[in-house]
Amino acid sequence: MALSGVRVLELAGLAPAPLCGMILADFGARVVRVDRMPDSAVATDVQARGKRSMSLDLKRPLGAAVLRRLCRGADVLLEPFRHGVMEKLGLGPDVLLQENPRLIYARLSGFGQSGKYAKCAGHDINYLALSGVLSRLGRKGENPYAPLNLLADFAGGGVMCAFGIVTALYERTRSGKGQIIDASMVEGVAYLSSFLWKAQSLGLGNRPRGENLLDSGAPFYETYKTSDGKFMAVGALEPRFYAQFIKGLGLDSDKLPSQLSFSDWSEMKKKFASTFAQKTQAEWCSIFDGTDACVTPVLSFDEVASHQHNKQRNSFIKNDQEEISPRPAPLLSRTPAVPSFKRDPFIGEHTEEILLEYGFSKQEISKLYSDKVIESSKPKANL
Numbered sequence: 001m002a003l004s005g006v007r008v009l010e011l012a013g014l015a016p017a018p019l020c021g022m023i024l025a026d027f028g029a030r031v032v033r034v035d036r037m038p039d040s041a042v043a044t045d046v047q048a049r050g051k052r053s054m055s056l057d058l059k060r061p062l063g064a065a066v067l068r069r070l071c072r073g074a075d076v077l078l079e080p081f082r083h084g085v086m087e088k089l090g091l092g093p094d095v096l097l098q099e100n101p102r103l104i105y106a107r108l109s110g111f112g113q114s115g116k117y118a119k120c121a122g123h124d125i126n127y128l129a130l131s132g133v134l135s136r137l138g139r140k141g142e143n144p145y146a147p148l149n150l151l152a153d154f155a156g157g158g159v160m161c162a163f164g165i166v167t168a169l170y171e172r173t174r175s176g177k178g179q180i181i182d183a184s185m186v187e188g189v190a191y192l193s194s195f196l197w198k199a200q201s202l203g204l205g206n207r208p209r210g211e212n213l214l215d216s217g218a219p220f221y222e223t224y225k226t227s228d229g230k231f232m233a234v235g236a237l238e239p240r241f242y243a244q245f246i247k248g249l250g251l252d253s254d255k256l257p258s259q260l261s262f263s264d265w266s267e268m269k270k271k272f273a274s275t276f277a278q279k280t281q282a283e284w285c286s287i288f289d290g291t292d293a294c295v296t297p298v299l300s301f302d303e304v305a306s307h308q309h310n311k312q313r314n315s316f317i318k319n320d321q322e323e324i325s326p327r328p329a330p331l332l333s334r335t336p337a338v339p340s341f342k343r344d345p346f347i348g349e350h351t352e353e354i355l356l357e358y359g360f361s362k363q364e365i366s367k368l369y370s371d372k373v374i375e376s377s378k379p380k381a382n383l
Contacts, residue, residue: 001028002335006075006169009034009067010051011058013080015149016185017108018047019158021078024165025050026328026337029076032354034058034067035347037375048344049319054355055348055375062373064089066355071096073358076104076165083109083118093180103178104168108161110152112184124149124185127156131190140210140217156189211262213237219268220245220259223298224276231298232276232284244293248284249275319343348377 006029010021018033025031026049033048037055057063068091071077077096079086086092086107093105110127111117117130125146128134133151138144161183168179196205204213211217220236236245239259246253249272256271257264276284281297288295299307305316305324317327319341328337351374355365368374 001338002332003166003169004028006030007073008032008076008078009070009074010078011080012036012045013108014153015047016153016157016161017078017080018045019154020106020108020161020165021051022047022049023159023162023328024076026339028335028337032070032350033345034070037348045344049325050340051345052350052354053345053347054351055377056351057373058089058091060373061090062368062371064091066368066373067091068096068099069360070354070358071103072100074100074103075169076106078106078108078161078165080108082111082120083113097178097180101177102172104165104172104181105178106161106165106168106181106183108157108183108185110157110185112187113182124152127152127185128189130186131156131193133189133193133196136193136196136205136209136215138209138215140208142210144209151192152185152189156187156192157183157185160188160191207262217265219265219272222269222272224273226276226281226284227278228280228282230281232281232288233296233298234272235294237294241292241294244291245295248287248291248293248295251275317341346377348375351376 003024006024008021008024008029008031010017010031010033012018012033012035021031021033031051033045033051033053035053035055037057056066058067093107096105097103107113109118110122111120111130125134128137128146128151129144131152134144134146136144137147161181164181164183168181172178199205205215206212207217209215214221216222218237220234220242223231223233225231234245236242242259243253246256251271257268279287284295285297297307301324304310305318310316315327316324317339318324321343328339331337352365355368355374356362360368365374369376
């Protein structure tokens with residue numbers, strides 16, 4: 001795989017860092033999740049595919065020393081803490097990069113490593129708010145709303161950090177040097193929204209929230225309920241696609257207002273809604289499938305894996321526990337990701353194995369156990 005041979009140490013954290021680590025593991029990196037101790041044996045990280053776990057007490061000097069030694073043999077350290085936490089542990093980038101100049105030190109945080117909020121707590125909705133993006137999300141007359149925690153946590157955080165790591169790894173092939181990655185979720189999601197900023201000069205998004213082309217204002221970029229309580233998604237922006245959309249609905253375009261007649265959008269929405277309500281989702285799919293009307297069914301998690309298009313592309317995979325999840329993307333032609341189908345690791349399941357791999361002797365490991373610096377949690381056999 002593309003990242004085969006890359007050694008990653010991921011300090012256990014919440015959603016964004018685990019996704020970043022899982023992306024790296026999916027594409028071939030050997031990712032070790034360093035879990036806190038004491039902790040429960042059941043991890044809350046649901047994005048642990050392809051990772052191994054070791055349990056280490058970083059708050060004790062001996063534990064911090066173990067991580068320092070691990071970092072000497074690692075390519076990447078991924079840490080998810082607020083500014084100053086790693087420095088207090090004696091594990092800041094100045095220390096670790098001095099001991100391993102080739103180390104990629106990735107710092108994934110909400111507000112970044114500097115600025116007024118660098119040491120403040122926050123979550124996706126806060127980062128989204130500070131980026132300016134949240135102000136653009138929502139329907140007319142309603143408060144701004146965050147679309148789950150997808151944008152800042154995962155797109156602006158986990159994915160952007162993974163991109164930064166791969167970029168730094170590529171640069172290292174030329175310079176031979178590692179570097180620090182300051183991955184701020186505020187800045188990541190702001191960067192993700194570059195189109196919104198650049199498109200202002202085109203007049204896109206200049207109307208109040210919920211009244212624009214792409215923010216639920218337009219009747220031809222909207223979702224509509226069908227007679228069986230399901231939904232269809234419409235994205236018929238271009239005139240030629242809009243014409244096919246109107247034809248599929250069975251409406252006469254000559255009797256409708258112009259597509260871009262803003263003042264008529266509200267009434268057009270009502271007209272389209274009443275039309276969609278007359279047929280089931282399956283009936284609308286039979287009408288629009290194979291056309292360029294840009295109309296598709298809104299599929300539930302229970303439906304996506306069995307949809308014909310997704311089945312043909314093997315877009316969803318099933319692990320050994322029969323759990324369905326999306327296949328890693330994008331698809332590389334020569335070196336595609338080969339995700340693990342094994343269950344996720346228990347906290348500390350691979351502690352001894354990892355330490356041996358990184359050069360610790362069995363005597364050193366025994367001492368760490370007796371000093372309660374590390375723990376191991378082996379799965380029990382089913383009798």
